[in-house]
Structures are given as C-alpha cells and as structure tokens.
Amino acid sequence: MEFINRVSGLALAVGLGFAGGAAQAEVPQVVTDIPPVHSLVARVMQGVGEPVLMVPPGASPHGYSLKPSEGRALSKAEIVVMVGGRLSPWLDEAADSLAPEAARVVLLGEETTIRYPFRAGHVHAHGDEDGHEEHAKEEHDHEEHAKEEHDHEEHAKEEHDHEEHAKEEHDHEEHAKEEHDHEEHAKDEHDHEEHAADLLQTDPHAWLDPENGKAWLMDVAEALAEADSENAETYRTNARAGVAEIDAAVARITPALADVKDKRFVVFHDSYQYFERRFGLSPALAIRLGDAVQPGPRRISELRAEVSAANITCAFTEPQFNAQLIDTVFENTTVRIATLDPLGVDVTPGPGLYPAVIEGIGTAIAGCLGADTE
Structure with missing residues (x-):
C-alpha cells in the first residue's frame, strides 16, 4: 500500500459497535472522486457497503464545487479514494480541511499504477x-x-x-x-x-488503461482489508471478480480495435493516451490540448490541416462538453462525429460502470473507424 496519509488514517477506519454483547467492526465510510473510481470501489465493497461519489455524472472533475451535503459526507469519511495529481486538486484541499484524519488512497501514487507524463503541447x-x-x-x-x-x-x-x-x-x-x-x-x-511534483506532471487519465483499473481494484481491496479485517476476504474476492469482468470487457473489444489500429482520429481533449497505448492505437489529434484550454482560430486552422493531411474520418466529442465546438471545426467536411464517454456520464453509477466505460470507448472507436471499410 502506497502513498501519503494511509497509515495515520487507517487506525480511525476501524470502529467497534456492540450488538447483543458482541463486538462487530463497522464498515469504513469511503468517499471517491469520479464515477470510474467510484465504480471500482463499489465493486470491491459490493455486499458490504457503498462508497460516496463526490463528482456526479456530467460534472467536470477539474473544478467541481462541493454541495453542502457532499461536504458533510466528506467530513465523515474514514478513507478517501481519488485519482490525484491534476485531476481534482480541489478534493485534496477539501479533504485536508474536512477530513484531515481520513486515510487517503491516491491511485496515481500507487506502485502498481502505470503512469505517463503529459504529451508535448500540453534544488602547567x-x-x-x-x-x-x-x-x-x-x-x-x-x-x-x-x-x-x-x-x-x-x-x-x-x-x-x-x-x-x-x-x-x-x-x-x-x-x-x-x-x-x-x-x-x-x-x-x-x-x-x-x-507530489511528479504526480502533477503525470497525465491523470490513468483509469483509461484497464490494467490500471485491475491494479486499483486490488489496491483498494487491501486498503479496505487493512481497515476492516472482518470483511477482508470479501473485499479481496470482490476485487478478483472485478478483475475478471474487466478482462472480459477487454476481450470483447480487442479484435475490433486491432482492425483499426493504424487509423487516426480526433478527440475533444488529449486524455486518451492510456487507452491508445493499451490497445496499440495511433495517437489521436486533440481539439483542446488541455482539459481547460480552449482552442483559438490558429489551433482550429492547424487541426483542419492535420485532419486533411492524415485523411481522418472520425472525430469524437464527450457528453460533458459542448459538441458545437466539434461541429464548428468540422463543418462542411465528411468527418463523422461520434461520442466517447470516459467518465461514464451515460452509465448508471455502480460496480458495472468501469468495465462499461472501457468497453463503450472501444466500441465507439472501432465502430466509427471501422465504418470506412464497410
């Protein structure tokens, strides 16, 4: 188990309740940041308890403002599970203030995590x-x-x-x-x-590599097992089942993605390198180089030239962003517009969301790019 604050907080993650004279360990109160992480934690806790989701579907994790009810939930947290880095710095600050004694599992900081730096463009x-x-x-x-x-x-x-x-x-x-x-x-x-500085230079969209999703299931299971030994085996069993479910989703999309690996495409913002690397896809072109960087006329002109030169036929928007920008960039062209959903906005939150996100992205990319050969 890696990274800051876990040891100090885990001792508080074990509470004792008495029923009929017998001591029983209480299930830790767990708070998570984004829906994919919430899904992984929910899978590990399935049948034991439910984690709290801080960033609701459709909201951007980069600058979210907590509602009073969410702040109260965070103040009761015994474990906070979050991606970390530049994804949601506001949650780090809120946890420092509202839940200073909570154990913090920063997934980007785990030894098991595959990490990539941001792509260029982005002491007598x-x-x-x-x-x-x-x-x-x-x-x-x-x-x-x-x-x-x-x-x-x-x-x-x-x-x-x-x-x-x-x-x-x-x-x-x-x-x-x-x-x-x-x-x-x-x-x-x-x-x-x-x-911490290294993590700030790390592309935080690491959940889009399913190998990270699998590793995080096991990391979360161990953190919970340490906090709640009574349910340790359940957590570990659930994590192994979750790994199998991710493997099944990957197996379903791998053949179709292999058929389109040499075709480039356009995405709304540069957050898909983990997915591209895992499935051997060609690097995508991004309309926005960063999560909060709006493209100017020069960038749009450059993008149109790149799209034309590379004979790109597919561009993807995301549910949480305004699709008009992509429509503006590709108006009067033959580029097909489809949707990628890296946060699971259109999926019901819960244990099944994470594998559905991975499979949904693969299906959308393969479907749009594969249409060229149909």
Whole structure:
C-alpha cells in the first residue's frame, strides 16, 4: 500500500459497535472522486457497503464545487479514494480541511499504477645535620605529599576533563543524531514533495488503461482489508471478480480495435493516451490540448490541416462538453462525429460502470473507424 496519509488514517477506519454483547467492526465510510473510481470501489465493497461519489455524472472533475451535503459526507469519511495529481486538486484541499484524519488512497501514487507524463503541447632551610636531614625529609615528604595531591588533582582534572570530553562526545553524538534525524525528516519531506511534483506532471487519465483499473481494484481491496479485517476476504474476492469482468470487457473489444489500429482520429481533449497505448492505437489529434484550454482560430486552422493531411474520418466529442465546438471545426467536411464517454456520464453509477466505460470507448472507436471499410 502506497502513498501519503494511509497509515495515520487507517487506525480511525476501524470502529467497534456492540450488538447483543458482541463486538462487530463497522464498515469504513469511503468517499471517491469520479464515477470510474467510484465504480471500482463499489465493486470491491459490493455486499458490504457503498462508497460516496463526490463528482456526479456530467460534472467536470477539474473544478467541481462541493454541495453542502457532499461536504458533510466528506467530513465523515474514514478513507478517501481519488485519482490525484491534476485531476481534482480541489478534493485534496477539501479533504485536508474536512477530513484531515481520513486515510487517503491516491491511485496515481500507487506502485502498481502505470503512469505517463503529459504529451508535448500540453534544488602547567637550614639547621644541624640531623635536623637538616629530618627537615629535608619532612620537606621531601611534604613535597611528595604535595606532588601526590597535585597528581591527584591532575588525575581528578583528567577525570573531569575526560567526563567533560565524554559529555561533549555524547552531546556531539546527540547533536549528530538530531542532525541525522532532521536530515532524514527533510529527506522524507523532499521525497514526498518530489513525488507530489511528479504526480502533477503525470497525465491523470490513468483509469483509461484497464490494467490500471485491475491494479486499483486490488489496491483498494487491501486498503479496505487493512481497515476492516472482518470483511477482508470479501473485499479481496470482490476485487478478483472485478478483475475478471474487466478482462472480459477487454476481450470483447480487442479484435475490433486491432482492425483499426493504424487509423487516426480526433478527440475533444488529449486524455486518451492510456487507452491508445493499451490497445496499440495511433495517437489521436486533440481539439483542446488541455482539459481547460480552449482552442483559438490558429489551433482550429492547424487541426483542419492535420485532419486533411492524415485523411481522418472520425472525430469524437464527450457528453460533458459542448459538441458545437466539434461541429464548428468540422463543418462542411465528411468527418463523422461520434461520442466517447470516459467518465461514464451515460452509465448508471455502480460496480458495472468501469468495465462499461472501457468497453463503450472501444466500441465507439472501432465502430466509427471501422465504418470506412464497410
């Protein structure tokens, strides 16, 4: 299990309720960001509980404003499952404020996740003989005694110096340890900041690679199993079943996509590289280079020239965007217009949404591009 805040929050994800004198673990309150992630979590929790969806179908995840009811749901969360990166930074901030103790599962940060960067375009006496000798002896004894005293003092001083030195050595070691601990903490902070910075440079549309969807099912299952050991096996069994369902959806669309892998197409915005790479498709041309970048006249002119040069016959819009832009770009052309639904806007939220999204995108691409050969 990877990434920030999971350990601190998971301890709170286990509550104890008492019914008939027996302790039972409560199902963790789980909040998710977008419908595809909600679907994966719902599949893992099927038969045990239901996660809460923050970004409703049809809403953009990039700049969504929480409703009061959604804010209350987030404040009760024990686990927050989100894509992370640049997809929904507002949710990170809202969770910091409303659910600071909740475990955070940032899917882009999981070790199992396949990640791609955004595509381009996008620190130190005298007397008689006898008397003299006695006096001399006494003097000698006195000197010997003084010497012994001196030696004793010197020894004591050396002992003191040794103790002082030992203390200094100890203090030095303590200081060195503190310096080491500080450096380790600074390194951890640096590594965390580096990791967070890396995620900000990562294309966040990673759910469109079904291999990530499968990996995330297992990651979520382990996070829930750690929080709710009583239902751990159910979570893991559900995750394995979800993996099989994704595999089945991929198997249904792979042959048709293989037939059109050399044909390019146009998409509304550049968010499909994960899907293209997984199925070996040619890179799509994007009307919008970023999620919030509106194309100007120059971009539209460039796009029309690229479409003409590449003999592109298909362009795809998305349900949450205004289709008039694509109509404007391709008016008076023979380019066919179809729809891709990467967020599952037209699919009922729940366990079946994720495989339906993957299959729906594949079917739409294969159907539009394949029409050239019919």
